[in-house]
Structure formats: structure tokens, C-alpha cells
Amino acid sequence: MPATAISPTRAQDYPEWYQQVVRAADLAEQSPVRGCMVIKPHGYAVWERMQSILDGMFKATGHQNAYFPLFIPLSYLEQEAKHVEGFAKECAVVTHHRLELGPDGKLIPTGKLEEPLVVRPTSETIIGAMYAKWVQSWRDLPVLINQWANVVRWEMRPRLFLRTAEFLWQEGHTAHATQQEAVEETLRMLDVYATFAERDLAMPVVKGPKPAAERFPGAVDTYSIEAMMQDGKALQAGTSHFLGQNFARAQGIKFAGTSGAEEFCWTTSWGVSTRLIGAVIMTHSDDDGLVLPPRIAPVQIVLLPIHRSDEEREAVLAACRKLEAELVATRFADGPIRVRIDARDMRGGDKVWQHVKQGVPVRVEIGPRDLATGSASLSRRDRGPKEREAVPLAELAGRAAALLEEMQRGMFERAAAFRTERSVRLGSAAEVRDFFGTGEVAGRGGFAYVHVADDPAVAEAFDPLKVTVRCIPMDGEDEPGTCVVTGRPVPRRSVLARSY
């Protein structure tokens, strides 16, 4: 065994470390279909945890789920000018609806469609077309719908979870009678994402509006949550868009107001995706592999029976089953503690390392000597892989929820401290260049809080550094200053960073 379970380490080669963590944790792998990943059971189980929590939060804020077609007619994409510019470049296009077997045994596409269909890269246009039918009067508003779905955006340089041609996500689409309601909805869902990121993923985020150049194509305002990865880069972890009346005008989503006059709706859309799994990996994992926040860990506590003889095996397994029953009866966060007995017949060391690499928060080893002393050997994934603590068996279930809570909070605090350490307030373009250095130097950079105007000149100035304005943080106070590029007055600082 090398000094660390993952090779290379973060310090040696961060991008390759990421790939190796994904592989060692058995989360996902590339498929034979260019750019499309296979989400393996462990990775999908993490996604199911995220879905379950988010779905509850969407429903608690009044949303219902529905399902809209995978395919979008080309003419729909053409309706909103900026939208089509933003998405047409990277679409999978269906042109035929049949295959015929040629004489050489090869399949040939036939049945050419009159109008080609695009595999949805996002669903504003097809969902908007339905809303235009459904909404007639103010009584039909608001429409508050979410969809869990797959989407496709052709990617030439895919990376597991972070950037894949097909990915899973949710997309909320709402329609409102007034601008104010739609803006409130946009910000409400941004808050839902921020709460989820910080409470459940233990991942501190900065939230705020993005500059014009980084807006969703067709939106009036795009808000994002931005998290800092362990290489100091930003990862956009969720977005919420105020679409104004742009899509409503393009698609004819109109309603008769209380006075009877016809008006266009105000719409929003918001989404997070399987990219969040990449964000969690890069926020918390270490050189021994995946580290999962307890709230989204598919298994929170694994029980490892240790034995040589069959007789020992029986006694040890019985103790594991008793402890399992006690733990399942204990609640943590949104449900019973998720516990698993791993009684597979394999070398104990290999088994322990597998759970370390898969990020299981707590391991409990129980052997004959433990039984004799009425204790168990507990290891936490947020400590060194060889640290153990003897815990009285009788007390373990009673202490488990508090332990998981402590770990969850500890992970958040550690990530927040890291972010603080790598965040700076800078006063000039020269300072920005100095902070980030040129090119991508591992360990250089972080979040730079800088006064910049929402102006193409700013993007241009920092483009050689591969640095962009991530968002204008909404938390904290206004702090007027002067744009370091254009010299124009601006009311507060923006966050600049390299990003995924």
C-alpha cells in the first residue's frame, strides 16, 4: 500500500487525482458513447440522496413534478433569438425515425423527418409551448413545475460529472402574473440551492447575480451559487434565472388579468445537475479517496465483523445485527440512519480500504476481543485512515446521530476555512494578475473579491488569465468602489476566479 490510497495526490496532479478518486470510489466511468458517462450504483446512490432532499424542498415550496418531451422541434429553438445562439451549437439532432438493415448487415437510417428534432439541451421552449396552452387567466397562475430529466449538450472535452454530453438534472419552470413574483421565485430557488449546498453537501457557496456575459441565453438575470474546489477554482453549482417576459413574448404565454386585459407572463427557470457530485468530490475528498458528507452518504455507518473461526463469526455477526437494528431505529437528518453490515468474505484490510475510498463516513469494526470488552472500534472518514477509537457497544447507537452531525458540521467548517484562506480582496488589475499568475498553476489563485463593472472590457482584461467574474455576492454589505478595469463606480465587489 502506498502512503495514500489515491495516486497521484492532489498536490501532484489535481485533475488526475479527481479521475482516480471517481474510479477508486466506483462512482462512474466513460461509456463507449463519446462524452456520455455511465453512473455506477455508488454514484447513482449519491444522486438519489440529492434528488430525495431537493425534491422535498421543491415540494415544500409549492412545486409539482411533471414530464415533458425529450425532443424539441427546430422551429421551437428558433423562437428566442439569444436562446438559439446559446444552445444550437452543441445539440444532438434527430433526423430519421427508422433503420433498415443493408445487404452488408449494416444499419442505414431511413424515414427522414420533415422537421428535425433536437434532443433537449434544456426545456424552456417545449415547456413554454405547453404553458402557452395551459395559461388563460390570472386564475391559472402561478404555474410552479419541476422536471427531473436527462439533457444533452454535445461536449468535445468531457469530464466525468463535471462536463458530459448527457447529464441528469432537474429543471424548474415557473410562470407568474407579475415581475415581482417571478423575481421572488428566482431568489427563493437560489436560496433553496444555497441551503441544500451548505446544509446537505457541507459545501459553502457564494450566491449572486452573474455578469451579462455569463447569463443563461435569453435570461434577464442569472443568479448562481459558486463553490470553491480544493485547487482554488470556482464551480458553478446551481443557477436560477429570471427570464422576464422574453420567453413569454417569444412563445405567447399570455393571461387575462383581473381587469380582463391580456398580459404576458413573467417566467423563471432554475436547475442543478449531476455536476453536484463532481462538486462534492472536489470539495471534500482527500488523498485516500472520496469523503462524503453524512447527509448524502448512501451508507452512513458500515459495520465490519472480524473473525477467524465459525464460532467467532456467529457471535460477531449477532452483535453486528443487534447494533444494526439499534442504529436503524435512530434518526439522523431526514430519516433513519443508513447502516450496512459488510460480511463479505475478503481480506479485512482490503475491505477497510474499499470503504475509505468510497467515502463511508463511519466504520465500526467488531471482533471477538471487542465483544469480550463490550466495545467496538470506530473510525471516522474525516480523520486519518488508521485512527480508531474504542466505543462501548451499548453507547454506540445513542451517540451515532450526534457523531454524524458533528462530522457534517466539521466538513462544512473545514471547507469554509479553506475558502477563507484562499480568498482575497484586491484593489487593482495588477494585483489580480499577480494573485492568479499566468497559466494554470496548481495551488495558485482562489476567490478574488474585486470591484469590476459589468462590462465586456472586464472579461477581456482577465481572459488571458483564464479568470472570469463568477458572480456579485449578495451576502454582506454594499461597498462602493471603482472598477479596476474601466474606472467606473460600482456598488460592490464581484468574485473573480478560474472555474470549471
Next chain:
Amino acid sequence: MPATAISPTRAQDYPEWYQQVVRAADLAEQSPVRGCMVIKPHGYAVWERMQSILDGMFKATGHQNAYFPLFIPLSYLEQEAKHVEGFAKECAVVTHHRLELGPDGKLIPTGKLEEPLVVRPTSETIIGAMYAKWVQSWRDLPVLINQWANVVRWEMRPRLFLRTAEFLWQEGHTAHATQQEAVEETLRMLDVYATFAERDLAMPVVKGPKPAAERFPGAVDTYSIEAMMQDGKALQAGTSHFLGQNFARAQGIKFAGTSGAEEFCWTTSWGVSTRLIGAVIMTHSDDDGLVLPPRIAPVQIVLLPIHRSDEEREAVLAACRKLEAELVATRFADGPIRVRIDARDMRGGDKVWQHVKQGVPVRVEIGPRDLATGSASLSRRDRGPKEREAVPLAELAGRAAALLEEMQRGMFERAAAFRTERSVRLGSAAEVRDFFGTGEVAGRGGFAYVHVADDPAVAEAFDPLKVTVRCIPMDGEDEPGTCVVTGRPVPRRSVLARSY
């Protein structure tokens, strides 16, 4: 208000009645994309209930969820000869990965793919390609994976839920070391489907192997569950396939056995889809609209406050909230009772009829007079829309679970009695022709239990009647006889029916 909420009635025009029930219950509608439906919130909520129960059953039988690519390279489809024949005809084919805006503002597909991709009609080939990588030794087996996904099969004559170009489903795919294990898995999942259909959907099913002509393309054996709709037609509600080594050979899914020798795996696949929603509608609904079995009803009990003055409103709403809290604290089937207060400001009659048409199992009206007598007015969806029963408010929550259970059982029994009434045992081809009549006469036909051989001559003989062999029922005893078409001896009767 006409005599019934749905027009036409079942007796007048069954197919149109079905469309009107779907519309009146606000379950789904056609989208502008040919053959693709929009599943509206109420319909999707029913699907979520089905998913939740099935997912629990899959996990309880040792399966894990994962996710595989939407796209399948043409060369993969070509691998299994029968499979390609069965699915190539009706595929959506992606040929380009980019769009460019022409001078006329129209989008033009560009970026032609070297190898076209098919939108998955089912995933045996792409999942098999991954299993071929994952499985090396007997220690890697069994592989027990399920996927919740959308699939596309081009349909020229779509019908909501029953037959749509895109639909939602789950597909289980497993790989085993021995034939016996794979056969056991095939039958285990068939049993899971039968249990779910009968216990949760209150829908009696016949389960058994299908004749060769009706097999899944590439399967050694296909088993199905078949339910009888209220027009006497069969609906195939789920299938479980024993694939033998056909796909394993085509795709190279091999393992080193305990002796070290290399062997091909034995694989299975099994699935149910949003078609189940159509099955539920056609099994239980009546001329007043949707009737939902309590176990899958998104709302099991709706509370309807009745009031004139604001003062009355306060008192009545307070009573509703108290009852809601009591009901939520009560468990039925797999969780707390799902209750909703409908305090919308609309005409009471309209509101009641909306819940009738949406299939809510129990309605409870509470007005000032009820409060005075300490009672509520309860209506059951399985009785006439105007039948009411006064129930003491204090007893309602205590009786709710038993009431829902009684309704669930009653629905199953009613459907089973209907099926019995419309099932016959026939002894000759002439009797079969007489039973079904020629052409599709509403109210004619049902399930005919007949001795037939697994032979193309049988399919041919009954093709003019539009009658097929649905399956060879596994329940009940063997009853040797002679095929009414070929005269060959067969060990037991098959079920013949018209079908969806």
C-alpha cells in the same frame, strides 16, 4: 351537469371515454412533438407513487440503481440479430451534433456524426457492453442493476400512456453465473410485478410465458403479466425476459468460473412503464372519471371546508387542520396517510366534481352544521358521487386506514369478479370465433382459456379476429389437451384475447 361526468360513457365509446377520463383527470396530453406526451402533475404524481413502491421492491430483492447512456451506437444494435430486427424499425436516429443558423433564420443540422446514434428503445446492448467490461470472474456475479429512464420507440398511432413514442420506464438488467440463477431471477421479478399489480394497483393479473412469436427480440423466454381492461381486452402490464446466453455471446459477457474456465454469463431483463397508468385507468375508472386505488393515489383523502361567512370559514378551517394533523399521524400501507385541504375559493359543486374526476379515494366535507353536530360528511370514490355518510369527526382519523384498506380490497375484488365474468374455457376454434365475433365489437370477448400449441399456425388462425395468445398461465394446474388449431397435444390452456 349531464348524468355522468364523462361523456361518452364506457358503453357508448370506450376508446373516446378513455381519452376523456385522461383529460378530465388532468393526467397527460399530447405534445406538439409527434407521439410524445406531456405527463401533467397529477399523472406524474401517480407515476411517482408507482416508482416509489417498485423501487423499494427492487432494492429489497437486492438490486441497485444505475444510469447508462441515452444513445446507442448503430454497431451495438447490429450485434444481436433478432434484437436488431425487432427494434431497428422504430428508432429515433441522431445523425448530427450541431446546428447552424441559416441566412433565413432557420436552423440547419451540421457536424455529421461518423457513426449515427440511436436513442435507446431499450438498453440491453449498451448495458451489456459495460457488463462485458465489469465482469471478469464468478466473484463479480451476480450483477443486479436497474435503471429508471426514458426510452423512445417511434409510434405512428400514439395513445396517451398506452403507446407513445417516448415513455418512462424502469429496466432491470442482470447477469448470472448459471442458467438456474437467471431463470430464478426472471421469475422473481415477474412475481414482484404481479404482487405490485395486485396489491398496489388492485389489478388482477395472469402471469406466464408468452408464445415464441410474442417474445422480446433476442430472448429465450418472455414472461408477462396480463390484465383485463373493462372492454374485455388484455393489457400486457409488465414483462420479464430470460435472455439465456444470447446477449452474453453477442457482446462477450464472460467470466472465469471457480475452476478458472471461461464461460458466458446468463442474463435477464425486465421492465414496466408509464403504460401502467393507462392500465390503472382502464381497470378501475367509471363514467364519472378516474378511480385510483388508495395505495397509489397521490392524495388519499381530501378535506373540503364549506362556509359562507368569514367567521364560519375560520371555525371550519380550524377543524380541517385538526383533522389533517390527526390523519397525517396515521399510517396506511407504506407511509402516513396523504391528505390535502382544498380551501380554494370556487363553487363547492365544481370542486367536488373535480376531485371525483381526479379519482381521489375519499372526500370529507366539513361545514358549520357538521361542526355543530361534531360530524363530517364522507364520500367514497368507489360509491355513487352523491352518496354520503355522516361520520363522527372524533372517529374519522381512527377509521381512515381501515376504510382505505377496505376500498383497496374492494377494487381488487370488483376487478377480479369482472374478469371472472368475462373469462371462458373454450374447446374449439369455432367457439373461439364465436366468442370474439369478427371485428372489434364493444362488449364482446374477454379472456378465452384455450388449448393451443406454440405454433405460427395458431397466430395465423386467430389473426383475422385480432386475437392473440397472451400467455400460458402459470397459476393453477396442468390440464392436458389438444391444440384447437394444430391438433397437437399441449400440457395446459393459454389465454387468448384482443389486446392493447
